[in-house]
Amino acid sequence: MSPTSELQAELESASGAYEEFASRGLKLDITRGKPASAQLDLAADLLTAVTPDDVMTPSGVDTRNYGGLDGIVELRELFSPLLKIPSNQLLAGGNASLTLMAQALTFALMHGTVGDSRPWGQGPHKLICPVPGYDRHFTLAESLGFELLSIPMDSQGPVVAEAQRLAEDETVKGMWLVPMYSNPTGITITEERAKELAAMPAAAPDFTLLWDNAYGLHHLRDEHPEVLDILDICTKAGHPERPWIFASTSKITHAGAGVSFFGAGPETSDWIRSNLAKISIGPDKVNQLRHLRFFSTPEGVEEHMRQHAKIIAPKFDAVLDTLERELGGTDLAQWTHPDGGYFITLTTLEGTADRIVKLAAEAGVKLTPAGATHPYGLDPHNNVIRIAPTMPTVEDVELAAQGLVACVKLASYEKLLAG
Ligand code: PMP
Structure with missing residues (x-):
């Protein structure tokens, strides 16, 4: 196969995977770095810690x-x-x-x-x-x-x-x-x-x-x-x-x-x-x-943060595992491997981030708008996507990551074919 027909085949496969994902009619949101309810519940006793x-x-x-x-x-x-x-x-x-x-x-x-x-x-x-x-x-x-x-x-x-x-x-x-x-x-x-x-x-x-x-x-x-x-x-x-x-x-x-x-x-x-x-x-x-x-005590804060980690580390891992499985070893994207905080940054092919965010929205996965990570909302390379995995369930985060991967592949092969 010529390089062009190889790319064409990749595009068709990516397009099929994307359509299949979109047809599920999911509604997933990995936009803002909000804590999940289970994390908020960890501090439930705060609400009764002061009494009349x-x-x-x-x-x-x-x-x-x-x-x-x-x-x-x-x-x-x-x-x-x-x-x-x-x-x-x-x-x-x-x-x-x-x-x-x-x-x-x-x-x-x-x-x-x-x-x-x-x-x-x-x-x-x-x-x-x-x-x-x-x-x-x-x-x-x-x-x-x-x-x-x-x-x-x-x-x-x-x-x-x-x-x-x-x-x-x-x-x-x-x-x-x-x-x-x-x-x-x-x-x-x-x-x-x-x-x-x-x-x-x-x-x-x-x-x-x-x-x-x-x-x-x-x-x-x-x-x-x-x-x-x-x-x-x-x-x-x-x-x-x-x-x-x-x-x-x-x-x-x-x-x-x-x-x-x-x-x-x-x-x-x-x-x-x-x-x-x-x-x-x-x-x-x-x-x-x-x-x-x-x-x-300060140790009380540290112990509390370990409880948070138990809830959110599996969500980070679900995203990281999916990215590695689907995109590892390709040149289509790189991503950060955070040991803390609330976000993962995905760097895609130059000029594809806004297309990926749009494709994802149409397939039921809400992402932070492309460009939001840069002053004036302008990402000069249009290739940075912020992933916020904490709020949805592990299952939904994994699904969202799969949807995101489908969009990355589709947008990448479109771009590569366009030259
Ligand atoms: N700084 C950074 C880097 C943040 O990510 C956030 C929350 N997303 C804030 C500040 C906001 O903090 P606060 O709720 O204390 O205003």
Whole structure:
């Protein structure tokens, strides 16, 4: 057979497999990284952890009343060793770290930071965005008027030489980063890369690492990397105020009703405190007390995360096994092998991602829109697809992966034949 007729035969077979899958009329969704109900059930006791006659913190604060802007001290002490942030530089907030990111960036735009009192919003302001990355980081920053500058990631984290080149521009104010089990690649930054970013020269005196450690405790395997002490790393590199650390229990307890955290150097934690004091009299301490009682100790959090892993690791494995079985050894796609977090990234042939997402939708498998992993929704190679396997059942995730594979093959052979 000539190469063209071989491809033609592959296309026909892929088309048949796709039609067969589509004819099943399934309705599957692997779009957003939401916890499954079984994961939410793990934290059911949270809902009864505070009762009407038992609302005081161990140090005697009535959680029902105003005040306590930093969040309750015992919860900050509990999360301090887990997040590697001294408790007096760690604030516990409301239910969403994304809101804290929006607030911190807005304060910098309006008032400047500890490293530079000139408001970022007074002139052009730009952020470096490692790609593929988290779509909500990009839409938030874009909505605040930042220009978004993409840099690549490799298996060790963001490519620092690219970041450094962009940071020579004084209007580049910082860089997004999901250091562990990144959304959407699952990549964890190495200590060496973190040290390079900490030491990196930057023209802006207050160049900031937006260190979003959303998945720092979300290990899938028993052997796992540890949370890096980025405050210490940056302090040793001479930039103690460079990292702004964000985290939350959104995917630890209840995604819509968790506790968010902000950690930073001594001056920046005072800066955020004084800015937050103007927009809030204090966070939801009742919810924070619930979390404190539910976990009791840092080890309680770690044990809880092992229960999550038992539920979601088989879903990751179902996707990874299907990809390996169906696409392993072909040149049609590569994918990441995360050891934690919520996502797998599939890289397909150049120019096929939007076609695959469309084919999948028509066959009953909802995928995150192509391009969502890049600033402005524009994936220049149109080849990155984010897979979020946590929410459906193992059986449905496996079916969705099979459907996805059918779409990858069909779109790939169409592309290869088109030349
Ligand atoms: N950061 C990253 C990297 C995320 O993936 C998510 C959730 N998808 C968030 C932040 C949102 O966190 P929160 O619920 O605390 O706002």
